Amino acid sequence: xxxxxxxxxxxxxxxxxxxxxxxxxxxxxxxxxxxxxxxxxxxxxxxxxxxxxxxxxxxxxxxxxxxxxxxxxxxxxxxxxxxxxxxxxxxxxxxxxxxxxxxxxxxxxxxxxxxxxxxxxxxxxxxxxxxxxxxxxxxxxxxxxxxxxxxxxxxxxxxxxxxxxxxxxxxxxxxxxxxxxxxxxxxxxxxxxxxxxxxxxxxxxxxxxxxxxxxxxxxxxxxxxxxxxxxxxxxxxxxxxxxxxxxxxxxxxxxxxxxxxxxxxxxxxxxxxxxxxxxxxxxxxxx
Amino acid sequence: xxxxxxxxxxxxxxxxxxxxxxxxxxxxxxxxxxxxxxxxxxxxxxxxxxxxxxxxxxxxxxxxxxxxxxxxxxxxxxxxxxxxxxxxxxxxxxxxxxxxxxxxxxxxxxxxxxxxxxxxxxxxxxxxxxxxxxxxxxxxxxxxxxxxxxxxxxxxxxxxxxxxxxxxxxxxxxxxxxxxxxxxxxxxxxxxxxxxxxxxxxxxxxxxxxxxxxxxxxxxxxxxxxxxxxxxxxxxxxxxxxxxxxxxxxxxxxxxxxxxxxxxxxxxxxxxxxxxxxxxxxxxxxxxxxxxxxxxxxxxxxxxxxxxxxxxxxxxxxxxxxxxxxxxxxxxxxxxxxxxxxxxxxxxxxxxxxxxx
Numbered sequence: 001x002x003x004x005x006x007x008x009x010x011x012x013x014x015x016x017x018x019x020x021x022x023x024x025x026x027x028x029x030x031x032x033x034x035x036x037x038x039x040x041x042x043x044x045x046x047x048x049x050x051x052x053x054x055x056x057x058x059x060x061x062x063x064x065x066x067x068x069x070x071x072x073x074x075x076x077x078x079x080x081x082x083x084x085x086x087x088x089x090x091x092x093x094x095x096x097x098x099x100x101x102x103x104x105x106x107x108x109x110x111x112x113x114x115x116x117x118x119x120x121x122x123x124x125x126x127x128x129x130x131x132x133x134x135x136x137x138x139x140x141x142x143x144x145x146x147x148x149x150x151x152x153x154x155x156x157x158x159x160x161x162x163x164x165x166x167x168x169x170x171x172x173x174x175x176x177x178x179x180x181x182x183x184x185x186x187x188x189x190x191x192x193x194x195x196x197x198x199x200x201x202x203x204x205x206x207x208x209x210x211x212x213x214x215x216x217x218x219x220x221x222x223x224x225x226x227x228x229x230x231x232x233x234x235x236x237x238x239x240x241x242x243x244x245x246x247x248x249x250x251x252x253x254x255x256x257x258x259x260x261x262x263x264x265x266x267x268x269x270x271x272x273x274x275x276x277x278x279x280x281x282x283x284x285x286x287x
Numbered sequence: 288x289x290x291x292x293x294x295x296x297x298x299x300x301x302x303x304x305x306x307x308x309x310x311x312x313x314x315x316x317x318x319x320x321x322x323x324x325x326x327x328x329x330x331x332x333x334x335x336x337x338x339x340x341x342x343x344x345x346x347x348x349x350x351x352x353x354x355x356x357x358x359x360x361x362x363x364x365x366x367x368x369x370x371x372x373x374x375x376x377x378x379x380x381x382x383x384x385x386x387x388x389x390x391x392x393x394x395x396x397x398x399x400x401x402x403x404x405x406x407x408x409x410x411x412x413x414x415x416x417x418x419x420x421x422x423x424x425x426x427x428x429x430x431x432x433x434x435x436x437x438x439x440x441x442x443x444x445x446x447x448x449x450x451x452x453x454x455x456x457x458x459x460x461x462x463x464x465x466x467x468x469x470x471x472x473x474x475x476x477x478x479x480x481x482x483x484x485x486x487x488x489x490x491x492x493x494x495x496x497x498x499x500x501x502x503x504x505x506x507x508x509x510x511x512x513x514x515x516x517x518x519x520x521x522x523x524x525x526x527x528x529x530x531x532x533x534x535x536x537x538x539x540x541x542x543x544x545x546x547x548x549x550x551x552x553x554x555x556x557x558x559x560x561x562x563x564x565x566x567x568x569x570x571x572x573x574x575x576x577x578x579x580x581x582x583x584x585x586x587x588x589x590x591x592x593x594x595x596x597x598x599x600x601x602x603x604x605x606x607x608x609x610x611x612x613x614x615x616x617x618x619x620x621x622x623x624x625x626x627x628x629x630x631x632x633x634x635x636x637x638x639x640x641x642x643x644x
Contacts, residue, residue: 187345188370191391191395199380203380203382204381
C-alpha cells in the first residue's frame with residue numbers, strides 16, 4: 001500500500017492548540033511577563049530578573065501562609081478521606097434508600113462556594129447564629145471572628161461539610177463496582193469484617209481514593225471563596241491561606257510583580273505535589 | 288466430608304412488584320454421595336446457581352431442609368458449613384502474595400503458622416503453584432488465579448464439599464482442558480465431594496461421575512453420562528444433551544402399537560396404560576439409519592463434520608436429524624429411514640414412560 005506523506009493532518013490539531021493557547025498558555029505567559037518586570041502603569045516595564053521570586057521565597061509572610069495552607073489541607077484530608085470511606089461503607093447498596101442517600105450526599109456539592117461561606121458565617125455568628133449561640137449557651141467560649149482556634153475550627157468544619165460528599169460518592173461508586181463473588185469468597189474463607197475491609201474493599205478502592213485525594217488536595221490547596229466570605233482571612237492573618245494572601249498582594253496592594261512570582265511558585269507547588277503523589281501511587285500499582 | 292441430602296427444598300426469591308411470584312426451585316429431593324463428582328447441568332436461569340448457593344449457605348431455602356451427613360445445616364451460616372467455592376470470575380486478594388492467599392482461610396481460623404506452612408506447601412505442590420508462591424497474586428493469569436481460589440478451598444482439611452460455579456468461563460480454551468483434567472485428578476487424589484455447575488455439556492460429561500440435569504427449577508435426571516445419552520428421562524435432557532439433540536416427534540397409540548404419523552414404530556417402552564396426555568417419540572440422531580423400507584423422507588441438508596455427517600431430512604414438515612458415519616452413502620432420492628427399537632422411547636407430557644416392553 002502506498003502511503004501519502006504530507007503534513008496536512010496537523011491542521012486538525014489547530015482547534016485544540018488555539019483553545020489551549022487562549023485558556024492556558026497566553027494567560028500564564030502574561031503572569032510570567034509580570035513576574036520578571038516592574039511596572040508603574042502606562043504600560044512601562046523595567047526588567048527585574050528573578051528579584052520578585054527571591055523576594056517571595058524569602059518573605060516571612062509567604063512562609064506563614066504556606067504553612068497555614070499545608071496545615072489546613074492536611075487537616076481536611078485527614079478528616080475527609082477516612083470519614084468519606086466510613087460514610088460510603090454504611091450507605092445502602094440497594095433499595096429505595098439508595099437514591100435518597102445519594103441525593104442527600106450530593107446536595108452540599110451543588111451549593112455555590114460563596115453561599116456556603118455566607119451560610120456558615122451566619123450559622124456560626126456567636127450572638128445570632130444557631131451554631132454560635134448554642135455553643136455559647138452550652139458554656140463554650142466561642143467566637144470565630146475573634147479567636148483564631150474558633151476560626152480554624154469553623155473553616156475546617158465548613159470544608160468537611162461541603163466536600164466530604166465528594167469523597168463519599170467516589171468511594172461509594174468504587175464499592176458498588178466490587179463483584180459479590182469477593183464478599184462470598186470472604187465469607188467462605190471465614191474473613192472478619194475488618195479483613196474484608198483491609199484485603200478486599202480498601203485495595204479495590206485504591207484508584208478512586210487516589211482520584212479523591214488528588215481532587216481534594218488541589219481544591220483545598222487553592223481554596224479562596226469560602227474562607228474569604230467566612231473569616232476574610234482573620235482574625236488577624238490567622239486564616240489567610242495562600243490564595244487569600246495572593247489576592248491581597250495582587251489586588252489589595254497592587255504589587256503585580258511579587259504577586260505574579262507568587263502565582264507561579266504556587267502553581268509549581270501544586271503541580272509538584274500532585275505529580276509526586278500520583279507517581280508514588282502508580283508505582284505501587286505496578287509492583 | 289459428608290453426604291449431601293435435600294429434603295423438599297423449595298426456594299422463591301422476593302417477587303418484583305407487579306409480577307406473579309414464582310419458585311426458582313420447585314421441590315428438590317436428592318441424596319448426593321460422599322466423595323462423588325457431581326455436575327449440575329442446565330441452561331441459564333434453571334435454578335442451578337440458586338441450588339449451589341443453598342448448599343453453600345449464601346441463601347436459606349424458603350422451604351425444606353439440607354443435610355450434610357446427619358446434620359441439618361439449613362440455617363447454618365456459610366462459615367460453619369465447612370465448604371469451599373470457586374467462582375466464575377477468579378477471586379484473589381490482590382494485595383497479598385500467593386502464599387498469603389492460600390494461608391488466608393487458615394489464618395482466619397486461628398491455626399498456628401507451622402501447620403499453615405505445611406498445608407500451603409502441600410497444596411501448592413498439588414496445584415503446581417510452588418514457583419510463584421512468593422509473587423503477588425494480582426500478577427497471575429486467569430487460570431493461575433482460579434487455581435488460587437481452588438487452593439484456598441483445598442488447604443482446609445475440614446472441607447465437606449468443594450463447589451465450582453462455571454469456573455472455566457474466563458480461561459483460555461487450551462488451558463481449560465488442562466485445568467479440567469487437573470480437577471479430575473485432584474478429585475481422585477483427595478476424594479472430597481465436588482459439585483461442578485455449568486451449562487456446557489462437554490464440561491459436565493467429562494468432569495462428573497454423575498450428572499444432575501436441571502430444567503425450570505427441578506432436577507429432571509441424575510445419571511452417568513451414558514445413562515443420560517441412552518435413556519433421557521425427560522425430553523429436555525434429550526435435546527439438551529447430545530449434539531445434535533434428540534429428535535422429538537409427535538406420536539399416538541393404537542392398541543399396543545405406537546405410531547408416528549402413519550408409520551408404526553417399535554419402541555423400547557409402551558404406552559398402553561390408557562392414560563391421556565401429549566405423547567411423543569424420542570430418538571437420537573445416532574440411532575436412525577437409512578434403510579430399504581421405513582419412513583419415507585426428503586433429504587434437505589448434509590453437514591459433513593469430518594468424522595461423521597449430520598443429515599437433515601423432513602417427513603410431512605417434521606424435521607428429523609440423522610448422524611451417520613463419514614463413509615456412509617446418503618441415498619440421492621426417495622430415501623427411507625428406520626429407528627433403532629432399543630433406543631426409541633415414548634414420552635408422555637415430556638416424561639419418559641416407565642413400562643418397558
